[in-house]
Amino acid sequence: MNSYAIGEVSRLLTMSVDTLRYYEKIGLLPKVSRKESGIRCYSDKDISRLKFIKRAQKMNFTLAEIGDLLKMREDPQNARNEVRQLTLNKLKEVEVRVTELDTLRGELALLVNLCTANKEGCPIIEIIDKDGLPKTV
Amino acid sequence: MNVKTVDIEVFSSSVCNRCQRASLMVSALLEEQAFDTITWREINVVEEIDYAVAHAVLSTPTIVIGGTQRFTTLPSEQKLRDAIQDYMSHVRSGNE
Numbered sequence: 001m002n003s004y005a006i007g008e009v010s011r012l013l014t015m016s017v018d019t020l021r022y023y024e025k026i027g028l029l030p031k032v033s034r035k036e037s038g039i040r041c042y043s044d045k046d047i048s049r050l051k052f053i054k055r056a057q058k059m060n061f062t063l064a065e066i067g068d069l070l071k072m073r074e075d076p077q078n079a080r081n082e083v084r085q086l087t088l089n090k091l092k093e094v095e096v097r098v099t100e101l102d103t104l105r106g107e108l109a110l111l112v113n114l115c116t117a118n119k120e121g122c123p124i125i126e127i128i129d130k131d132g133l134p135k136t137v
Numbered sequence: 138m139n140v141k142t143v144d145i146e147v148f149s150s151s152v153c154n155r156c157q158r159a160s161l162m163v164s165a166l167l168e169e170q171a172f173d174t175i176t177w178r179e180i181n182v183v184e185e186i187d188y189a190v191a192h193a194v195l196s197t198p199t200i201v202i203g204g205t206q207r208f209t210t211l212p213s214e215q216k217l218r219d220a221i222q223d224y225m226s227h228v229r230s231g232n233e
Contacts, residue, residue, distance in 0.1 A: 106190040110182060113196045114150055 004042040013050055020050070028053055028067055049073075059094060145177035145221070148189055148199040155211040159198035162214055166221065175221070203228070 010017050023029045024040075029049060032040045042050075052073060056066045065086065072079045072087045079087070145163055149156030160179045167175050182189040182197060192201060200208040200217070207220045 103190055106193060106195070107186060109195050110186070110189060114153075114182070 002044050004047065006040045006042070009042045009047065009050065012047070013054060015050065015054065023050070023053065026063065026067075028063065028070065059090075059097065061090065065090070144201075144203065145175065146192075146201040147177065147179045148182050148192070148194045148197055148201070149179055150182050150197045153197045156198040159200060159208075159211050162211075162217060163200070166214065166218055 004012070006017050006020055009015070009020060020029075024032055029046060032042055032046060034040055049070065052070065053066055056069060061069070068083050068086050069090065072083050145167075147156070147160050147163055149160065156179075163177050167177060180188065182194060192199075193206065196209055198208070198211055199206060200212065200220075202220055203224045205224075208217070212220070
């Protein structure tokens with residue numbers, strides 16, 4: 001099993017050292033094992049858990065929600081009903097987001113292909129002209 | 138025998154020469170074969186981008202026959218004719 005120092009984890013996951021310590025303090029991460037000198041040693045399991053936290057944060061889940069999701073992740077069979085329900089709700093949110101992103105990807109891919117193919121004009125500019133640029137403050 | 142209407146959709150953009158050729162080819166082909174049950178329309182992907190994305194159109198011209206994407210570039214006249222006839226035969230066999 002691999003072991004990582006806090007600095008390595010920070011670089012690997014682009015999370016600050018303070019954030020890593022904070023997650024441990026509030027219990028999002030179980031107490032990280034330490035060397036005799038007191039230096040933290042993160043395991044692969046810790047890394048996996050941190051990656052999950054990062055992904056969930058990108059989906060705008062709160063730290064409290066992430067805590068519940070982690071309980072489900074740890075022991076899906078014995079999770080409490082409310083945690084199961086929360087996970088189900090979050091799954092639905094993720095699916096909606098994936099659908100929206102998929103549509104956006106298709107739209108952007110089409111526009112990029114049109115721009116690449118046409119020397120005389122660019123549909124992206126046509127669309128911006130039609131819809132107008134976002135107002136700036 | 139009732140033959141189901143074949144909808145042909147030509148997804149095009151305003152500055153695409155091949156798109157014009159695709160539309161002309163479809164139009165001429167349907168006239169020549171006298172399939173009066175077949176309807177077709179040209180769709181400008183910039184004006185109907187949501188519709189184009191819903192049909193997974195990524196380039197122009199794209200030709201959709203009976204709801205299925207059949208060509209993502211300008212086909213030869215023969216290939217287009219074959220595709221329409223192929224679809225019509227499926228429709229006919231479904232109606233029998």
